[in-house]
Amino acid sequence: xxxxxxxxxxxRKFKKGNIWxxxxxxxxxxxxxxxxxxxxxxxxxxxxxxxxxxxxxxAVAQMANTYxxxxxxxxxxxxxxxxxxxRDFFVKDANGNIVYQQGENxxxxxxxRLSLSDFSRGVRVYLDKESDSFVFEKGDEEGELExxxxxxxxWMLEKNAxxxxxxxxxxxTNEVALALPFWFCVxxxxxxxxxxxxxxFKANIRDSIFMILFALAIGFQLFTVFVLVLVNFITTTTxxxxxxxxxxxxxxxxxxxxxxxxxxxxxxxRHGKSRxxxxxxxxxxxxxxxxxxVCHSVEEGEELLRKVNKLVSGKLNKKEICAHYASxxxxxxxxxxxxxxxxxxxxxxxxxxxxxxxxHRFAFHVGAELLPVTVNExxxxxxxxxxxxxxxxNDACTARSxxxxxxxxxxxxxxxxxxxxxxxxxxxxxxxxxxxxxxxYIIYYQPKYDPRTRELxxxxxxxxxxxxxxxxxxxxxxxPIFEKNGFIVNIDHYMISHVARDQKKWLDAGxxxxxxxxxxxxxxxxxxxxxxxxxxxxxxxxxPHDLLELEITESAFFDDKKALVxxxxxxxxxxxxxxxxxxxxxxxxLNSLKDMPLNILKLDAGFFSGDLDNERGEIVVSxxxxxxxxxxxxxxxxxxxxxxxxxFLARQGCDMIQGFYFARPMxxxxxxxxxxxxxxTQEDVEESAAAGxxxxxxxxxPAAEAAEVPAxxxx
Numbered sequence: 001x002x003x004x005x006x007x008x009x010x011x012r013k014f015k016k017g018n019i020w021x022x023x024x025x026x027x028x029x030x031x032x033x034x035x036x037x038x039x040x041x042x043x044x045x046x047x048x049x050x051x052x053x054x055x056x057x058x059a060v061a062q063m064a065n066t067y068x069x070x071x072x073x074x075x076x077x078x079x080x081x082x083x084x085x086x087r088d089f090f091v092k093d094a095n096g097n098i099v100y101q102q103g104e105n106x107x108x109x110x111x112x113r114l115s116l117s118d119f120s121r122g123v124r125v126y127l128d129k130e131s132d133s134f135v136f137e138k139g140d141e142e143g144e145l146e147x148x149x150x151x152x153x154x155w156m157l158e159k160n161a162x163x164x165x166x167x168x169x170x171x172x173t174n175e176v177a178l179a180l181p182f183w184f185c186v187x188x189x190x191x192x193x194x195x196x197x198x199x200x201f202k203a204n205i206r207d208s209i210f211m212i213l214f215a216l217a218i219g220f221q222l223f224t225v226f227v228l229v230l231v232n233f234i235t236t237t238t239x240x241x242x243x244x245x246x247x248x249x250x251x252x253x254x255x256x257x258x259x260x261x262x263x264x265x266x267x268x269x270r271h272g273k274s275r276x277x278x279x280x281x282x283x284x285x286x287x288x289x290x291x292x293x294v295c296h297s298v299e300e301g302e303e304l305l306r307k308v309n310k311l312v313s314g315k316l317n318k319k320e321i322c323a324h325y326a327s328x329x330x331x332x333x334x335x336x337x338x339x340x341x342x343x344x345x346x347x348x349x350x351x352x353x354x355x356x357x358x359x360h361r362f363a364f365h366v367g368a369e370l371l372p373v374t375v376n377e378x379x380x381x382x383x384x385x386x387x388x389x390x391x392x393x394n395d396a397c398t399a400r401s402x403x404x405x406x407x408x409x410x411x412x413x414x415x416x417x418x419x420x421x422x423x424x425x426x427x428x429x430x431x432x433x434x435x436x437x438x439x440x441y442i443i444y445y446q447p448k449y450d451p452r453t454r455e456l457x458x459x460x461x462x463x464x465x466x467x468x469x470x471x472x473x474x475x476x477x478x479x480p481i482f483e484k485n486g487f488i489v490n491i492d493h494y495m496i497s498h499v500a501r502d503q504k505k506w507l508d509a510g511x512x513x514x515x516x517x518x519x520x521x522x523x524x525x526x527x528x529x530x531x532x533x534x535x536x537x538x539x540x541x542x543x544p545h546d547l548l549e550l551e552i553t554e555s556a557f558f559d560d561k562k563a564l565v566x567x568x569x570x571x572x573x574x575x576x577x578x579x580x581x582x583x584x585x586x587x588x589x590l591n592s593l594k595d596m597p598l599n600i601l602k603l604d605a606g607f608f609s610g611d612l613d614n615e616r617g618e619i620v621v622s623x624x625x626x627x628x629x630x631x632x633x634x635x636x637x638x639x640x641x642x643x644x645x646x647x648f649l650a651r652q653g654c655d656m657i658q659g660f661y662f663a664r665p666m667x668x669x670x671x672x673x674x675x676x677x678x679x680x681t682q683e684d685v686e687e688s689a690a691a692g693x694x695x696x697x698x699x700x701x702p703a704a705e706a707a708e709v710p711a712x713x714x715x
Contacts, residue, residue, distance in 0.1 A: 025229070033225050037218045044214075049147045049201065054116050056199035057123050057184050063089060064186035064195035067100075071189070089197040091188075099193070106130050107183040107196055112145035126183040126196065250324040252302050253309040261323035261331045266389045268333065269371065274319055276381055279371040280342055281389070282332035283396040284312065287363035287407060289328035307356055315349060331393055339370070350409045366411035367400025369393075398422065427470070428481045435465060436490060442466050443498050445516065445671035447680070448636060448658045451650035454680040458549070458636075458656055460517045461499045462665045463491065488521040495519075496534055500541035500548060502668060507547070511675045517549035517579060517600075525552075525563060531570035538576075545575030549600065553581045561595060568597055579636070584624070593631060601628040605639025605659075622652045629653065663688050 070078030078100070088103030098105070106129045113122040125145055180201040188195050250257035256264075265281075268274045286308060293301035305324065312322045312330060321333040336342040346366050353364050369392050374382045399414035435441060441463055448458040465473040482488040495518050507513050524530055538548055550571060552564075568578050579600030580592065584607060593601075607621055621637075628635045637649050640659030649657060662680045674684075 029229055030222075030226060033222055037222060041214075041218065045152055046147065049152060050117050052201055053114070053147075053199075054118050056201070057116065057119070060087075060089075060184040060195075060197040060199055061186050063087065063197055064188050067091065067195060068188040087197055087199075089195065092194045092196065094192050103198070105196075106181070106198070111185070112143050114145045114147075124185040126185060128181040128183060128198070131181050253306050253324045255309050255313065256321060256323040258323055258325050258331065261321055261325070261333065261393075262389055265321055265333045266387060268319055268321070269384045269387055269389070274335075275384055276373060277319075277335050278337065278373055280332075280334045280336050281369045281371065281392045281396045282334055282346070283325075283367040283393060283400045284308075284330040284332060285365045285400060286328035287365055287409070292360075292362075304357070308353060311352060311356055312349065315345075336370075342368070342370075346411050350411065354409060363407060363409045365400050365403040365406075365409065367396040367398065367403075367414065368411060369395040369399065369414040395419075424477070425481055428478055429485060431467070431469075432478075432482070432485075432487050433490075435467065436494060440466055440468070441491070441494060442667070443495065443502070444665035444667060446658055446665040447663045447671070447674050448514075448656040449662045449680045451637075451646050451654055451657045454662075456514055456674060456678050456680070458514045458517065459671065460551075460658060461495055461519075463495060483521070483523070486523060489524055492519075492521050492524055493533075493537065496548070497537050497541060500538045500543035503547045504541050504543045506672065506675065507543070511672065512678060513547050513675065515547055515549045515577060517551045519551040519553070519581060522553060525560070525567060528563070530567050531574060534571065534576070535574045546577070549577040549579055551579050551581040551602070565596065572597065572599070582638075590627075593627070598631075598633055600634045600636060602636040602638055602658075603654075607637070607639075618648065621649075625649075625652045625654055660688055661685065664691055 067078050088105070090098050090101035090105050090107075093099050107126045108129045109126075111124060111126040114125045115122045122144075182199055182201070183196050184199050186195045186197075187193070248257055248260035248263075249255075269279060286305070289301060289305075292304065305328070308330065309322060309324060312332065316322055316332075316334070320335055321331075323331045325331045334342070334345070336345070346368065350364050350366065354362050356362070371384070371387075371392065376382050395414040395418075398418050399412045402412050402418070403410050442465075444462045444464055445459045446462060447456055448460065449455065450457050463475055463479070465478050467473060479488070479491075482491055499516050499518050503513055503516060520530075520534075527533070534550065535545070538545060552568075571578055577599040578597075579602055580596065580598050581602050582604045583601050584604040601624075603621065603624060607617075607624075625635050634655040635653075636656040636658055637645075637654050638658050640646060640649065640657045640661050642661065646657060646661055662684060663674065666674075674680075677684075
C-alpha cells in the first residue's frame with residue numbers, strides 16, 4: 001500500500017513538475033513582461049506629454065507676462081504686443097467679461113488643474129470646444145485633470161496613420177502631423193484678470209515614427225518571449241508524454257504495466273459512466289511458468305507472456321484493462337453484467353489460453369474479486385471514491401492462492417471466509433510467541449495398543465492451543481501456519497521438552513511408561529546439530545532416551561537425503577527410536593525405505609479411511625507390514641476406527657494400532673489412567689465411541705481427528 005502511494009505521488013509530482021511549473025512560469029513571464037512594457041510606455045508617454053505641455057505653458061505664460069507689462073505701461077492696446085505670437089487668446093476681467101480678444105475663441109467651460117513637473121501647484125487647463133481632448137481625464141481629487149498615456153498613444157497612432165503629405169511636398173520629419181488643442185489660463189494683475197491662450201499638444205512625423213518603432217520593438221520583444229516560452233512548454237509537454245508512456249510501459253510485454261493498471265483502473269472505477277457498471281478484478285497466473293523457462297529459455301518464456309497479454313487484451317474493450325504485474329501474473333479489470341456471464345467468460349479465456357500453443361498445453365489460475373454497483377438508501381448509485389484498487393487486487397490474489405496446490409487450470413472467487421482465514425493467520429502470527437512464553441500450547445496423548453493383546457505399547461504427542469481469547473484450537477488450525485512462517489521449529493523444541501518432562505514425572509511417579517512419539521518438522525533437518533539439540537533437551541529433563549520416539553514425515557525424505565541419514569544415525573546412536581510418519585501418502589515410499597535406517601513404520605491413515613473388505617486393499621496393507629518386518633521395523637497403523645480393521649491388522653502381525661477405535665487424543669491426566677490400566681478394555685472402546693458421537697456435531701469427526709498432524713502439517 002505504502003509502495004503504491006509513493007508511486008502515485010511520484011507520478012503526480014512528475015506530471016505537475018514538468019508541465020504545470022512550465023505553464024505557470026510561462027504565464028508569470030508573460031504577465032510580468034506585459035506589466036513592465038505597459039508601465040514603461042506609460043512612463044515614457046507621461047514624460048513626453050509633460051515636456052510638451054510644459055513648453056506650451058511656458059509660451060502662454062510669456063504671452064501673459066508681455067500683455068501684463070504692456071497694460072501696466074499704459075498702452076491703449078496692450079494685446080497688440082502679443083498678437084505676433086499667432087496664437088488665439090483672450091482676456092477676462094474679474095466679472096468674467098472678455099476685455100480683449102485675438103483670433104477665434106473656442107474655449108469651453110470644462111476645466112481643471114493639471115499637474116506638471118515644473119509647477120508644484122499645477123496649471124489651469126480648459127478643454128477646447130472643437131476637440132474632445134480625450135487624452136484628459138479626471139484625476140483622484142476634485143477639479144484635477146490627468147493625461148491618459150494609453151489614450152494619448154492610440155490618438156497619436158491613429159492621427160499619424162491618417163496623415164498624408166501634400167503632393168510634391170519635400171519630406172520633413174519636423175513637420176507637424178497632428179496637434180491636440182486646449183487652453184491654458186494664467187492669472188495677471190494680481191488675479192484681477194485671467195489670460196486665456198490656445199495651446200497645442202503637437203506631434204511631428206519624427207515623433208510618430210519613433211513611437212511606432214518603439215511600439216514595434218516592445219511588441220517584438222513580447223512576441224519573442226512568448227514564442228520561446230511556448231516552444232519550451234510544447235517541448236516539455238511532448239517529453240512528459242513520452243516519459244509517461246515509459247512510466248506506464250511494461251518491459252516484458254511492451255504494453256501496460258502495474259502502475260498503469262492502478263492509475264487508469266481507479267480512474268475508470270471512480271469516474272464517468274463506469275461507476276454505473278459491475279466490475280471484476282482478476283489475478284491471472286501462468287502455472288508452472290518458471291518450469292517452462294527452465295526447459296526452454298527466459299526469452300521464450302517472455303515471448304509466451306507477450307502472447308498471453310495479446311490474447312487477453314484482445315478480449316477486452318476500452319474500459320477494461322490487462323496489465324503485466326510480476327513474473328507470470330497479470331492483473332485484469334473486467335466489466336460484467338451477471339456472475340454467470342463472468343464465469344463463462346473466465347472459463348472461455350482459460351480454454352483459449354490453454355491451447356494458444358499447439359505443442360504445449362498450459363494451465364492458468366484465476367482469482368476474482370467482484371465490484372458490483374451499490375445503491376444507497378435513496379436508490380442512488382454510490383460512488384467508489386474510497387476504492388483501493390491494490391487492496392481489491394490482493395483479495396483476488398487471495399482467492400487465486402486457494403488453487404496453488406493444483407497444477408490444473410481453475411478459477412476461484414473471493415469471499416468473506418477467506419477474509420476470516422487471513423485474519424486468523426494474522427492473529428496466529430501476532431500471538432504465537434506470547435502463547436509459547438505463557439505455556440498456552442498443551443500436549444494431548446493418543447495411546448497406541450497391540451491389536452492382539454490390547455496392551456499399551458506407546459503413544460503419540462499431539463499439540464493443542466488453549467488460548468484464553470480464542471478457546472481450544474486444534475492442530476490443523478495452527479500447524480500449517482507455523483509450517484509456512486518457520487515457527488514450527490520453536491514448536492518442535494517445545495514439544496520435545498514438555499514430553500521429556502512428562503515422561504520423567506510419570507517415571508518418578510511409578511507409572512509403566514511407554515515410548516511417546518514426537519513429530520520433528522522437515523524444516524529442522526537443515527541444522528547440522530539437530531541430534532545434539534534433541535539429546536541435550538531430553539537430558540536436561542532427565543528422561544531416558546528410549547522413552548522418546550522421533551517421527552519424520554515422508555516428505556522430509558525429498559530434502560537433503562545425506563544430511564537426513566546422518567541425523568537419523570546420530571539419534572539412534574543416542575538411544576532414540578526414529579519412525580517414518582504417513583508412509584504411503586507420498587510418491588517415493590519404497591525408495592525412502594531403501595535408503596533410510598528407520599525403526600518404526602507408520603502406515604498412513606488413508607489406508608484405513610474406508611473398509612478393508614476388498615482384496616486389493618488387503619494385499620497392499622499386508623505386504624506393507626511384511627516389508628517392514630523384513631527390514632526389522634515395527635509397524636503402527638494410524639486412523640483405525642473399526643473392529644474389523646483391528647482384527648485384520650492383528651492377523652497380519654501389525655505391532656501397534658493408533659486410532660479412534662481404542663482411544664482419542666486426551667489430556668495428560670487422562671493418559672495417566674491409561675498407563676495405570678496398561679490394557680485397553682471394552683469399556684475404553686465404548687468410551688471412545690461415545691466421545692466420537694458427542695464430538696460429531698462440533699465438526700471434529702473421527703476421520704478428521706485421525707488425519708490431524710501432530711507437530712507438522714500434512715504435506
